Amino acid sequence: MPGRPRTWDHALFAAVADHHWPGAERALPRLSHAADRSRLWWGLAGAMAFSGLGGVRARRAAVRGVASLAVASATVNTIAKGAVRRRRPLLDAVPAIRQLKAQPVTTSFPSGHAASAAAFATGVALESRGWGALVAPLAASVAFSRVYTGVHYPSDVLAGAAIGAGVAVVVRRLLTPRPPAPPSQPLVAAPALPAGRGLCVVANPGSGTAEALHALRTELPEAAFTLWSPGSGPLTDALEEAAARAAEEGGALGVLGGDGTVNAAAPVALRHDVPLAVLPGGTFNHLAVDLGIHRPADVLRALESGDAIAVDLARFVPGADAGRHGGAGHFVNTFSLGVYGELVEVRERWSGRVGSWPASLLAALAVLRHARPVELTINGRRRSVWLLFAGNCAYSALGGTAARRSNLADGQLEVHVVHGGRWARVRLLSAAATGLLHRSPVHAAARVAAVRLTGIRPGTVCAFDGETAPAPPELLLDKEKRRLTVYRPLPVWMTGLDPSW
Incomplete structure (x- = not known):
């Protein structure tokens, strides 16, 4: 029947328009306007990150919230709105004092403001419950303001909020690597203590x-x-x-x-x-x-x-100048020459705050602005490289995701080289941004028992297990013949089983 709401959606919209909400006429339209282009959430994220309240967790929550709203906003505006093309509600029943000065021109379903609000609030809450509890009422108010000001039906807001919350969960899964399982190696004898x-x-x-x-x-x-x-x-x-x-x-x-x-x-x-x-x-x-x-x-x-396993101990042995540079050094994780040491240092300084992928990009931007390739000879061939990385045993991944080892006694060094040359700086930056360093055309990798490095120029710094030192002119990277015995917990479900089973 003409003039009557045809669905619950329209009925609820009309009820909100007809009801008097004390004090809302001034606050909600302004709040809705403040959330245009996500300005409100960007400002709140900045306050969370730099206020010092909540420390690292607050900064990480801010970044997760912003990342979630960016993906949610892109999803709504490029896919969802174009797929439905619902018209905006008529404003006849909405008091003029509530209406926005500049009416939106995009389609109505779903609400982009609600999607961004829910995405930011959910992303923050998944990282910090305290900040999530503070942000959630504000996000709910922004979502409600879209119905209150007459620019969205309730179903637009509910759908937008559902999209935003779902996107935040997906983003969290993508940016949070799963904890690795213990290495799948047989146990070796060790005293029970x-x-x-x-x-x-x-x-x-x-x-x-x-x-x-x-x-x-x-x-x-x-x-x-x-x-x-x-x-x-x-x-x-x-x-x-x-x-x-x-x-x-x-x-x-x-x-x-x-x-x-x-x-x-x-x-x-x-x-x-x-x-x-x-x-x-x-x-x-x-x-x-x-x-x-x-x-x-x-x-x-x-x-x-x-319960213990055998673990390789890798080493770097100076060449002819060993007497001047000291004896062999060791590494249980990684060794590197070139920009990798600095890149990892910057990335790990930020990864605890913002997550692995954003930290990799920030590190690449910071390091590659002033870094220069390193000249050295690798197994007799002269190379210009941005970095040389040697891992003690095979790593499962490199780049923006967490790299882990499932076998700590495979007898191999995993060597990665990123070559210098034309556009290498841009390619390396792109690889760091996408987490696809292992697929970059400037990247080469091999698993070897040893590698000899000569002709290393003075002033070159090597990094190993978080430490740094001047690199000697010649180095041999290999492994100790004997292996360490290192205590390692069995998975809980295997506790009490015969290790030989």
């Missing part, structure tokens, strides 16, 4: 270990702990003393710290022929994560039952 009996731990307080150290002292009452500080002498001296004591007691060397601390402990454990227990206490803990150790409780299970 109940309550930490025979375990000698060296803790590096420079890696943010105070909280973890307190928990470990409680869980491992019979372990011996040494709290190392730079003023007490070299870290290697403390590790040597702890490893010697562990060898006498038939126990193991434990190390609480970051990857650099683990790097120092690994050759010491190998020299004294004692197992190594990696206790995560650093910022990134790459080896611990590849071992399936995400919390101290994980390694405690392995110590209790004596």
Whole structure:
């Protein structure tokens, strides 16, 4: 019948238009206008990121929220609106004081404002519940304002909100790599150390270990702990003393710290022929994560039952100038020359705040502005390279996604080279932005037992396990013949099974 609402959608729209909402005439039209082109959400994201309230989690939540609303807005405006082409509601029943000064000219279904609001709020909430609780009422008010001002039917808003929330969930899945499973390697013999009996731990307080150290002292009452500080002498001296004591007691060397601390402990454990227990206490803990150790409780299970695997220890050996540059260095994770060390440093500084993909792009932009290719000879062939990366064992991925190892004793070095030359800077930037470094035409990769580097120019810096040092003119990258024995937790479902089964 003419003049009567034909559906619940129209009926609800008319009810909102007819109802008096105290105080809303001034607030909601302004709020709706503030959300045009997502200005409100960009401003709120900036406040979250730079206010200092909530720290790293708030900054990460802001970036996830903005990424979600960007994808949601693009989805609604390029696909959804064109597919439905619904006309805007008639404004006859909407009081003039509520109406927007500039009426939208796009189609009505779905609501782009509601999609952006829901996407931002959901993205923020998935990262930080506290900030999500603060943003959600504002997002709901923006969505309602679109019906209140007469520019959308309720179903437009509900559909937009559903799209936005769904997009935020998908974006979170894409930007959050799944935790890797422990390496699928057979167990090797290692002593069981109940309550930490025979375990000698060296803790590096420079890696943010105070909280973890307190928990470990409680869980491992019979372990011996040494709290190392730079003023007490070299870290290697403390590790040597702890490893010697562990060898006498038939126990193991434990190390609480970051990857650099683990790097120092690994050759010491190998020299004294004692197992190594990696206790995560650093910022990134790459080896611990590849071992399936995400919390101290994980390694405690392995110590209790004596579960361990063999782990390769890679090394870089100076050539003819070894006497001047010192002996061999080691790496349990990665070694690099060129821009990779700086790129990784910048990327990892930001990845905890904004996620892996945005951090890779930021790092590439920062580093490639001033970086220059490195000249060196690789296995007898002169090359100009942006970076040379050598991984201890095969990595599952490179670029913007997290790279992990499923086998820590495959006897191989995974070597990646990004060549210099025409447009190499642009190509490398594009590869970092898309996470497809392994498919870039300037990229080459191989798995080898060893690689010789010569003709390295003075001033070149090498990076290994988060540490840096001047590179000597010649280097041989290979692996120690003997392997480390490192404690590794079994998956929970395998606990109690016969390891040989």
